[in-house]
Amino acid sequence: MQPTYNPRVSASGRLPLSAVRSAVVVALVGAFLGVAAGSLAADGDRAREIARAVERRQQALIARLEASVVTIAVRRDDVLPDGVLPRQRDERPGPVLGSGSGVIISERGHILTNEHVVADAKTVLIGLADGRSLEARVLGRDRTGDLAVAKLPEDVYAAVALGDSDALRVGERVLAMGDPFGLSRDNTPAASIGIVSGLHRYQGGSRIYGDAIQVDAALNPGNSGGPLFNMRGELIGINGRISIRGGERVNVGVGFAVSINQIKLVLDEMTRGRDVRHAFLGVRFRLENTDSEGGVIIEEVLPATSAARAGLRAGDRVLEFEGRMIRNPTRFQNYISVLPAGRKIGLVIKRGEELIAKELVLGPRPEPR
Amino acid sequence: MRTRRVGLAFALGLGLAGSLAASLPRATAAADAEPTPLDTTLLRLVERVGPGVVRVEVSGERRLDVGPGSDEEFPELPEFFRLLRRLFENPRKGRDADGDDIESGSGTIIDAEGTVLTHAALVAFHEPRIRIHLPDGRQRDGRVLGRDRELDVAMIAIEARAADRFDPVPFGPSEELTPGRFVAAFGNPFGLGRDSTPSVSLGVVTAIRRIEAHDAVYRRRAIQFDAAVNPGNHGGPIVDRRGRLVGVIAPLVQSPRTNAMIGYAIPAHVIHERLDDLREPSDPASLGVLIRPDAGGPDGVAIERVVPDGPAERAGLIDGDVIVSLGGAPLVSYDELVAVMEKRVAGERVTVVIRRDGATRAVEILLGIRREKR
Structure with a gap:
């Protein structure tokens, strides 16, 4: 079921945008003054100066990025799996049934968003921050990874730079932009600021957030598909999922973004108009290691999979993936689950006392249903 | 330091060439490169504290005998269960393969020996089996050292191995x-x-x-x-x-x-x-009375039966006495009595005000040890 539209929220129309912005700024400056006031008690002017610098940088960043953040309206509606941020339902009369957010990543008008925002739509209605409404064609989808690329009509658009999500650190401040609750009537996005709460989170389901960035910035229905930026304004992820409590799909301070480095693995293919299949190794392993040797122990090799063809066996201990030590089973899941089918990977396994290097080409993950 | 921004985007080979120069005002981009003191503070904080935060996984049988007089079996067991479940309600729990209750929470390492401070509700189990998951992937068994029933905190000792080093989080003001x-x-x-x-x-x-x-x-x-x-x-x-x-x-x-x-x-x-008290185990307290879960009312909580030779009987209480208050806290329901008793330890003396035949009087009761039973 779609969440009901909160009339009290929608009634506030245009106002929340500026309200949200000032709230963010005030909250952060408040927090910061706490920092500054203690460590720089002897120098109140210096503290204020730093706080003002932080605030100005935030304002400049939001102002600069606004033109690249879009709203996405879709003319159909469908049921969404648990945990995925639903598209915000719009109860105004008319053909538009759901909406989400997106971000422009090329001057020619390529838009990155969530697959669950566009669903099966061939075209979507894009709302630009300058007020224009344009139709965009959906080029390609990564259903498992919850990603999609749409293309605006030929023109020159304000695009964002792609960052490096592997360089992110827990505690780093991040900026989320988008259209929570479909509040924006003039297409201008809302901003929320938080920190990176965790990295390499694996969130399963019919859509897999296999190596997600966890943030405490407010994410709500309608934020789906919107950008997550680092404080230099580089795109580091696409917001698309939240943990929920008590059945209500609203922010509890635990949101997830697909990392930009995962997106880079499939972006080219989606941009070329192809749908992406994810890779499938074909092994079962325990999610917890009880010994301290590291790696993951294969419990079962599924027949007729890449793993079976490469001669992996139950009892093998996988120690390395692409030259990287596998610190724990979750990390191995992170590595494999984000890869597109057809990727060639190198594994180092330990069988008895023997170390064996394996190269294998990963086949496609079986599609659900 | 991270001037790779442009290079990265171009390296994608997506035909996005030229998209960046126009969209990034140069001056702003340069000013953005340096982290602010706020960012530096946050990163340092996470580096310092992160290694000292553990996941605490507890399994076993949830303690069913926190009631004030559970030396004997209750006739209204299902009701009793329900109340206790509510008392310790926490959504982060389930059952393990053996059908035991399992609950997962968090804790903080507070010294170099690997002592973990956590919330008492997390370890409210009959003979809890505790697994401590450290952020670097190590897993160790833990055992409860002590609980403070008034503060609702508990202390756990990690069963450390010889080479184990821990990163304690210092106490702050x-x-x-x-x-x-x-x-x-x-x-x-x-x-x-x-x-x-x-x-x-x-x-x-x-x-x-x-x-x-x-x-x-x-x-x-x-x-x-x-x-x-x-x-x-x-x-x-x-x-x-x-x-x-x-x-x-x-x-x-x-x-x-x-x-x-x-x-x-x-x-x-x-x-x-x-802290010193927390390191010592403390026994759960018993009043030595049996009380029906629906015994509460505006006048107090009626005693169904006094356990022979228990703390209440030794203090002169008899069947049918109504407990008006305990330790100064007025009581109108069974739940409240349970909650108040949970914060007491064996050996403590509490003043209990009772009503009998319309008259109230105060008695002092030396709390006994509650037998933990299956």
């Missing part, structure tokens, strides 16, 4: 906290850190006050804050901007329909005063 002070909450909300790396969220102290909500009553003042905390965070730390422990996160007490960003923590300085 939580008595100096005032609304507006910056705090970070650590722990494992929703059991997310399956690889045991804790989550971090940022906020400020919103109030310092006494809290009475649902089943949780903190007679001393607690820290209220707005950093995101969710089921599984309980037992974990909130720290100040210098990465010092200022509170132990309590289970959520807010209504599930609100998204209030309201968390509560037990102030660290109060816990610090009692």
Whole structure:
């Protein structure tokens, strides 16, 4: 079921945008003054100066990025799996049934968003921050990874730079932009600021957030598909999922973004108009290691999979993936689950006392249903 | 340092060439490159505290005998179960393969020996089996050293191996906290850190006050804050901007329909005063009476039966006496009596006011040891 539209929220129309912005700024400056006031008690002017610098940088960043953040309206509606941020339902009369957010990543008008925002739509209605409404064609989808690329009509658009999500650190401040609750009537996005709460989170389901960035910035229905930026304004992820409590799909301070480095693995293919299949190794392993040797122990090799063809066996201990030590089973899941089918990977396994290097080409993950 | 921005985007080979120069005002981009003192503070804080935050997994049989007179079997067992379940309600629990109750929460390492401070509700089990998951992937068994029934905190010892080193989080001056002070909450909300790396969220102290909500009553003042905390965070730390422990996160007490960003923590300085007591095991207390779960009323809680030779009988109580108050706390329901008794330990003396034949009188009862039974 779609969440009901909160009339009290929608009634506030245009106002929340500026309200949200000032709230963010005030909250952060408040927090910061706490920092500054203690460590720089002897120098109140210096503290204020730093706080003002932080605030100005935030304002400049939001102002600069606004033109690249879009709203996405879709003319159909469908049921969404648990945990995925639903598209915000719009109860105004008319053909538009759901909406989400997106971000422009090329001057020619390529838009990155969530697959669950566009669903099966061939075209979507894009709302630009300058007020224009344009139709965009959906080029390609990564259903498992919850990603999609749409293309605006030929023109020159304000695009964002792609960052490096592997360089992110827990505690780093991040900026989320988008259209929570479909509040924006003039297409201008809302901003929320938080920190990176965790990295390499694996969130399963019919859509897999296999190596997600966890943030405490407010994410709500309608934020789906919107950008997550680092404080230099580089795109580091696409917001698309939240943990929920008590059945209500609203922010509890635990949101997830697909990392930009995962997106880079499939972006080219989606941009070329192809749908992406994810890779499938074909092994079962325990999610917890009880010994301290590291790696993951294969419990079962599924027949007729890449793993079976490469001669992996139950009892093998996988120690390395692409030259990287596998610190724990979750990390191995992170590595494999984000890869597109057809990727060639190198594994180092330990069988008895023997170390064996394996190269294998990963086949496609079986599609659900 | 990270001037790879442009290079990265071009390296994608997506035909996006030229997209960046136009969209990034150069001057702003250059000014953005340096982290602000705020960012530096946050990163340093996470580096310092993160290694000292553990996931605490507890399994076993949930303690069913916290009642004031559970030396004998209750006839109304299902009701009894229900009440106790509610008393320790926490969504971050389930059952393991053996059908045992299992609960996952958080804790903080407070010394080099690997002593873990957590919330008492997390270890409210009959002979709990405790597994401590350290952020670097190590897993160790733990055992409960002691609980403070008034503060609702518990201390766990990690069964360390010879080569084990721990990264304790130092205690901070939580008595100096005032609304507006910056705090970070650590722990494992929703059991997310399956690889045991804790989550971090940022906020400020919103109030310092006494809290009475649902089943949780903190007679001393607690820290209220707005950093995101969710089921599984309980037992974990909130720290100040210098990465010092200022509170132990309590289970959520807010209504599930609100998204209030309201968390509560037990102030660290109060816990610090009692660290020595916490290291000593304390026995749960028994009053030595049997009480029906529906025995409460505006006048007090009626005793169904006094256990022969128990603490209550030795103090002169008889079947049918109505308990009006215990230790100064007026009682009108069975739940309240359970909650009050849970904060007492064996060997303590409490003043109990009872009503018998219309007359009230106060008696002093020396609390006995409650037998933990299956």
